[in-house]
Amino acid sequence: MKVLMKGNEVIGEAAIKAGCRYFFGYPITPQSELPEFLAKKMPEVGGVFLQAESEVAAINMVYGAAGTGARVMTSSSSPGISLKQEGISYLTAAELPCVIVNVMRGGPGLGGIQPSQSDYFQATRGGGHGDYQNIVLAPSSVQELADFTMKAFDLADYYHMPVMVLGDGAMGQMMEAVEFKEENLCSSLPEKTWATTGCSGRERNIINTLYLNPDLLEEHNKHLQQKYEQIKNNESRAETYLTQDAEIIITAFGTTARIASSAVDSARAMGIKAGMVRPMTLWPFPSSAIRETLTHCRSILDVEMNAGQMLDDVRLAVEGKAPVYFYGRTGGIVPKASEILEEIKKIGGISYESHLRQA
Amino acid sequence: MHFESVIAGFGGQGVLLTGQIIAYAGLMEDKHVSWIPSYGPEMRGGTANCSVIVSDNKIGSPMVEEPGVALIFNEPSMEKFEQQVRPGGIMVVNSSIVEKKVSRKDIHVYDIPAGKIAKQLGNERVANMVMLGAYLELTGVVSTESAINALGKIISKKKQSILEINKKAAEIGASVAAGYSVDSLLG
Amino acid sequence: MKVISGKPESLTDKKYHYCPGCMHGVIHRLVAEVIDELGLREETVGVASVGCSVLSHNYFNLDMQEAAHGRAPAVATGIKRVLPDRTVFTYQGDGDLASIGSAEILHAAARGENITVIFVNNSCYGMTGGQMAPTTLPGQLTSTTPLGRDVKKEGYPLRMSEVLATMDATAYIARTSTHNAKHVMKTKKAILNAFKAQQQGQGFSMVEVLSTCPTNWKMKPVEALQWVENNMMKYFPLQEFKKVSGGDQ
Incomplete structure (x- = not known):
């Protein structure tokens, strides 16, 4: 049954539905409804909600809990996620599964509290020190906040690594109809034989990130990179919208993609063949979904709530085979569909009109 | 059917709740719905607004640029949204507050003298329902019945006794919007 | 033949990497003996910290997690909240606990996390080459206070046991030393008390153990032990600061 819920609370409910019983966090706007929701709900399901003294402490509590094999989550917004980077690097190195939610707000610094996508680089390039990646899921509706949060726990357990759900302030505050699909949860995940729970009846387990021998550290890095290759091959996801005959492709994720889809509709109504590729995973980046449009698409317009970050990945995917344009708003300003439509007209309108003249 | 509305006023006037009622009622009528509030320091004592979309189709942008309807609860909101309403659109104004x-x-x-009507009904807090009643009468986005059912779902079990006065407020709001005089309605 | 002394089961066969005269090995053994005596080895999760004891997971023969610098109390909190019936301890140095991890230790103590902290205070950063620590004594020479710690510029040492003892939720706080056999045995007794406090669910327990760093102090091992007695103990008095009675103790 569908219910009307606020995005931030949906993340909390989805986590519980996915079997997460441990949450460690610290308040920050615009995600505080999530810890508040879990503060109420976790005790009801026999779980633990703990407000940590800092983001740094929270992510390290996640490390400890994840090391016992428990499903565990933390959430924050941009400045808080910066503080968590140390812990995320350690979680990655120790190959501990956990879910990290970033309800992005405008930066840099304290920035603002309005929605933004300016943590794309931080999220998709690891974020902390060392050669590593996190799986980054980019929901663009309240329903996807539920679906992706639940999926995130499965991915984290399957690949033994942190998975980030990257939303933004608008999505966190928004209410939409949502349905929790527990039947989609993976039922056959490997047993966590590595967990530190007390070594009764087995050899002791050690969770460690220190490799003083460079040969061993290189081996560990190679192992991580192999895992990342596997993830790239298996987990890239994108949604395409009206791309089959599109001459202009919009690339956008999250809230921006929602707005851009309205601009695509308006462009179509004007006779401009626009379409959209929406990455649902930001890492691994679904390059092939973009490349596949290049057989008929003349130009690409990347739209983001930042100064152009996913733009780099779009350009890498396109490999110079089509011009890539960019439109972005920063500082917490959400781009309007009408603004995006103007960009489409500017870029696509010209080639479209010349196309008409030729005919 | 695709309806984009903005509801705006002071925090505490039930602005966000009114939007939620519309969205929830839309959901009950199997429509696609979205509700998105302004948030931040504005919320505390200042102006609050939310955008609500009710549609037969999947909703693209949840942001409302050019509302078809604006429910205006106070003067700052009138100033903010007057120019945004799309030509031919509707503006419902709480004339008890907005001069x-x-x-x-x-x-x-x-x-709609929503404040005055609510006062005469004995509870100034139902002014938002008077506004909502007028909105529903003018737009038919969802039925009043769905709206009252939605309110029943949103408020706690303990508060169900207030549904009756809220329903009455919505009905009077609808009648005023339909052209009946306030005095004749309240006797 | 009766074995009157042997390696505790809670220690591995791995040879210590610690410098000659460093007391980490002795303190490891005391912790291991206590865990053995309480029969807790198979239900204990230890948390190693960053510093000279960063490799302590090589020596404790039980489940261990290695934490980021200063974060051991947060990591231990995460473990204990999932596994409240297991014994959880951290093993931290003075730079780790009193400097970079000061927030984590204060709040774990304030929450009364039912964990045991073994806090080894040797008044300097041993692993990185003997720099000033928050526990470095006034006037003490270190590689970053080459003229001696000047309290006007570098402030005063932190007495963590005294600070934590003021907190409502701490159950057992003691400072001991390892400069001679008698005090080593007193240290063991304090560690036993701390683990027992956890077993009885009394809340946060910590033993601060004064230790040596002959290498960075540039002293012979015996001189280092004397320096603990003559200098450190003056600034860091040995005391059982807090002992909450309760349970069957």
């Missing part, structure tokens, strides 16, 4: 008159001629304006 300023709408200058645009290309939109339909309905002055």
Whole structure:
């Protein structure tokens, strides 16, 4: 049954539905409804909600809990996620599964509290020190906040690594109809034989990130990179919208993609063949979904709530085979569909009109 | 059917709740719905607004640029949203609080003395329901019945006794919007 | 033949990497003996910290997690909240606990996390080459206070046991030393008390153990032990600061 819920609370409910019983966090706007929701709900399901003294402490509590094999989550917004980077690097190195939610707000610094996508680089390039990646899921509706949060726990357990759900302030505050699909949860995940729970009846387990021998550290890095290759091959996801005959492709994720889809509709109504590729995973980046449009698409317009970050990945995917344009708003300003439509007209309108003249 | 509305006023006037009622009622009628509030320091004591979309189709942008309907609860909101309403659109104004008159001629304006009606009903807090009743009468986005059912779902079990006065407020709001005089309705 | 002394089961066969005269090995053994005596080895999760004891997971023969610098109390909190019936301890140095991890230790103590902290205070950063620590004594020479710690510029040492003892939720706080056999045995007794406090669910327990760093102090091992007695113990008095009675103790 569908219910009307606020995005931030949906993340909390989805986590519980996915079997997460441990949450460690610290308040920050615009995600505080999530810890508040879990503060109420976790005790009801026999779980633990703990407000940590800092983001740094929270992510390290996640490390400890994840090391016992428990499903565990933390959430924050941009400045808080910066503080968590140390812990995320350690979680990655120790190959501990956990879910990290970033309800992005405008930066840099304290920035603002309005929605933004300016943590794309931080999220998709690891974020902390060392050669590593996190799986980054980019929901663009309240329903996807539920679906992706639940999926995130499965991915984290399957690949033994942190998975980030990257939303933004608008999505966190928004209410939409949502349905929790527990039947989609993976039922056959490997047993966590590595967990530190007390070594009764087995050899002791050690969770460690220190490799003083460079040969061993290189081996560990190679192992991580192999895992990342596997993830790239298996987990890239994108949604395409009206791309089959599109001459202009919009690339956008999250809230921006929602707005851009309205601009695509308006462009179509004007006779401009626009379409959209929406990455649902930001890492691994679904390059092939973009490349596949290049057989008929003349130009690409990347739209983001930042100064152009996913733009780099779009350009890498396109490999110079089509011009890539960019439109972005920063500082917490959400781009309007009408603004995006103007960009489409500017870029696509010209080639479209010349196309008409030729005919 | 695709309806984009903005509801705006002071925090505490039930602005966000009114939007939630519309969205929830839309959901109950199997429509696609979205509700998105302004948030931040504005929320505390200042102005609050939310955008609500009810549609037969999947909703693209949840942001409302050009509302078809604006429910205006106070004067700052009138100033903020008067120019945004799409030509031919509707503006429902709580005339008990807003003294300023709408200058645009290309939109339909309905002055509803929601504050006064609520006061006469004995609970000033139901002014938002008077506004909502007028909105529903003018737009037919969802039925009043769905709206009251939605309110029943949103408020706690303990508060169900207030549904009756809220329903009454919505009905009077609808009648005023339909052209009946306030005095005849309240006797 | 009766074995009157042997390696505790809670220690591995791995040879210590610690410098000659460093007391980490002795303190490891005391912790291991206590865990053995309480029969807790198979239900204990230890948390190693960053510093000279960063490799302590090589020596404790039980489940261990290695934490980021200063974060051991947060990591231990995460473990204990999932596994409240297991014994959880951290093993931290003075730079780790009193400097970079000061927030984590204060709040774990304030929450009364039912964990045991073994806090080894040797008044300097041993692993990185003997720099000033928050526990470095006034006037003490270190590689970053080459003229001696000047309290006007570098402030005063932190007495963590005294600070934590003021907190409502701490159950057992003691400072001991390892400069001679008698005090080593007193240290063991304090560690036993701390683990027992956890077993009885009394809340946060910590033993601060004064230790040596002959290498960075540039002293012979015996001189280092004397320096603990003559200098450190003056600034860091040995005391059982807090002992909450309760349970069957």
